[in-house]
Amino acid sequence: MGAGEIHYCTVCRQLVKRPFRPGPNGRPGARCPRCRGLERHRFFALLLDLIGPQLTHVETVLDIAPTPQSISCLSALEPSRYLRLDLGLDNRLVDALGDITRLPVRDACVDLLVCYHVLEHVPDDHAAIAELARVLSPGGLALVQVPIRFGTTTDEDPSAPEAERVVRFGQADHVRYYGDDFEDRLARHGLAFHRILPADLLGPALCDYLKVEHAEPVWVVRRGPAPVEPVAFPGLISLHDAMLTQLANRTRERDRARRRVEGQRPPRPLQVRIADRVRASVRARRS
Structure with missing residues (x-):
């Protein structure tokens, strides 16, 4: 961020005059100096605001691998039940320990599910996606994000050594890098979806102002064959x-x-x- 530039962080809801800090792997200008949120957290917060009218009856929220930023944003919805779940391999603030391939919740009970940058860590992602479909309520929504390279097929190998994983998948604890067939994997388990690109929704100028990646997609997911209505607001960009x-x-x-x-x-x-x-x-x- 150049001298004198001001940006707005949608997570901490503050104008930020200080330079944004490097993110993972030294990515420049990624992390908010106030709340430490990254680009994906800022778009997540904005997306929750935009789909707010569809979240008027949220009873149960399931946040898989929660972050301080997702906790802040989801707590503001004031759901009746907010379950934060993870494997327990680090010091995340969680309510329960659990495996995404065997979620410890009953069928069709989750109104809003968040699964950000989780599936690329899971050897059996088909079992994980099936669990997402199982626990979503009939009118429930899931917000899903994975690292993806469009124009390719998924590259995966859970048995690859750590050094090879870093080269192929970007991190030692990743087992795949998704490609175009990611959406086929969602559909195979009975999930309908709509892919959202920040630049399509906000336009390049607002992406830059909010410090959001232009082409980092999020999938809005529901159960059932009916397509998910696009998140669109005519005139928003202009x-x-x-x-x-x-x-x-x-x-x-x-x-x-x-x-x-x-x-x-x-x-x-x-x-x-x-x-x-x-x-x-x-x-x-x-x-």
Whole structure:
């Protein structure tokens, strides 16, 4: 983030004037200096706001491999039951320990399920996807994200050594890198979906302002053959582009006015400047 740039973090809901910090693998400008949220967390928070009208009757939320950012966003929905679940291999804040291939919840009871960057860790992802389908309520939604390379088929090998996994899949604890057939895997287990790209929903200018990756997709998933309605808001992109243009113009006007004021300030009197130098010299000798 350049000097003087301001961005808005949708997770901590704050204007951020400090530079965003590097993310995993040194990715520049990824992590919010306030809440430590990454690009995917910022789009997740925004997506929850946008699909809010569909979440008016959320009773049970299941957050698989929760993060501080997802906990903050999902807690704001005030669900009757919020279950945070993980294997327990690190220090995540969870309510229960469990395996995504054997979720410890009954059939058709989850109204909102979050599964972000989990399936690429799971050797038997078909069993995991089947569990997502099993626990979703008839009107429930799942928000799913995986690392994916479009234009390829899934590359996977759970038996590959760690060094090879880093090269092929991006991390030592990943067992695959998804390709175009990821959506076939969802459909095979009776899940309907709609793929959302941040740039398609928000436009490039707003993605840049919110520090969101343009082409990092999220799948909105439901049970059943009926297609998921697209998340779309006609005119949203043009509205935000106009707002951002106005904000940029006002920022430039403010900066020009500040420079004019600073240029009009009278020089400090010679006696004051000499006194400052004497005091600085005395401090230097004492140290």
